[in-house]
Amino acid sequence: QLQLQESGPGLVKPSETLSLTCSVSGGFISGANYYWGWIRQTPGKGLEWIGSIYYNGYSYYNPSLKSRVTISVDTSKNQFSLKLSSVTAVDTAVYYCATPGAAVGTRYFQYWGQGSLVTVSS
Amino acid sequence: QSALTQPASVSGSPGQSITISCTGTSSDIGTYNYVSWYQQHPDRAPNLIIYDVTNRPSGISTRFSGSKSGNTASLTISGLQAEDEADYYCLSYTGSTTHVVFGGGTKLTVL
Numbered sequence: 001q002l003q004l005q006e007s008g009p010g011l012v013k014p015s016e017t018l019s020l021t022c023s024v025s026g027g028f029i030s031g032a033n034y035y036w037g038w039i040r041q042t043p044g045k046g047l048e049w050i051g052s053i054y055y056n057g058y059s060y061y062n063p064s065l066k067s068r069v070t071i072s073v074d075t076s077k078n079q080f081s082l083k084l085s086s087v088t089a090v091d092t093a094v095y096y097c098a099t100p101g102a103a104v105g106t107r108y109f110q111y112w113g114q115g116s117l118v119t120v121s122s
Numbered sequence: 123q124s125a126l127t128q129p130a131s132v133s134g135s136p137g138q139s140i141t142i143s144c145t146g147t148s149s150d151i152g153t154y155n156y157v158s159w160y161q162q163h164p165d166r167a168p169n170l171i172i173y174d175v176t177n178r179p180s181g182i183s184t185r186f187s188g189s190k191s192g193n194t195a196s197l198t199i200s201g202l203q204a205e206d207e208a209d210y211y212c213l214s215y216t217g218s219t220t221h222v223v224f225g226g227g228t229k230l231t232v233l
Contacts, residue, residue, distance in 0.1 A: 046125065047160075047168065047211055047224040063220055096167055106222050107215050108158035110179060112167040 002026045004097050006116035012091075013122050018084040020116055022097030023077075029055050030075035033103040038071060038082045040093040041115070050095075052106050053080055087120045094118075126151070126212055126225035133231040139200040142228045144212035145193060150223060152193040156215035159188060159197045162227075163208045172197060199230070207232040 008020035022036070029036065037052035051061035053071045061069045065084070073080040084091060095116050098109035127145040134140040144157065151157055157175045160168035170179055172188035175195060185200045195214070199206055212225040 046227045047213075049213075049222045049224065052221070060221060105215075107156040108170060108173040108213065109160075109168075110170045110173070112169075115167050 002099065002101050002111040004099065004111055004113040006095060006097050006113045008116060008118070010117055010119060012087055012118060012120050014088055014120055015086055018082070018087050018091065018095075018118055018120070020082045020095055020097075020118070021079050022081070022113060023079050024099075025078070027101075028075075029073060029078050029080065031055075032099075034100055035106055036073065036080045036097065036099045037106060037109065039096045039098055039109070041096065042090075042093040048093075049106070050082065050084075089120050092118065092120045124223070126214060126223055128210075128212060128225040128228045130226075131229045131231065133233055134199075134202045135233045136202050136204065138202050139198060140202060140230065142197045142199075142210050142212075142230070144195045144197070144214075144225045146195075146214050146223075147193055150193075150214040150216040151190065151195050153217070154215045155190065157188065157190060157195040158213045159186075160211045160213065161206075161208045162211065168211060202232055204232050206230060 003025045005023045012018045035052040038050040051071045053059040059071045068085045070083040098112045101110045155175050159172040162168045171186050175190045176188045187198045189196050210228045
């Protein structure tokens, strides 16, 4: 059973870069023929897909965030990471890492982390 | 990339059936049979209950069912139980450019 766990600072200053890591257990990113993604949830806008990455580093992003997002993978640590630059208060959200756990692209997300609240404030 | 449209809230009494709609466009729900539904209880991560329009993951009650007609997908919950009170979100694949889009969410109240 795949388990995902987000980690990273809970407070980020405006204009700085938000950085989160998702640690995967119960399976190996490098051996998995599926995508690993980031999703956020804000009170005002609900759930929003941020982007996804394949074990070989191939990634794609939500066009509305693409200019500020980088998702990377570290197979040696069995982790993948999110960086969101130039944050403002509207980026305050609970950030989830998730995966379908199957070779289905990004059609759905079956396995989720517990979520990490990130507040953007000075 | 506009969010899929869901009713803000629905309600029903224990034992009844309710249906939550999720309306998209011909570019997402209307083209792809890749609609999924998620149940989210307060302060918990979303939980996948339906994928690929009609399929239930292992362990999900048969009281949950999904369907699609045209640009609208639907989630039906039969035999409502108090534990079904939660927020429900739909998600649709939208093609290789925008990939996926969520609905705005529906709060289900069990009266």
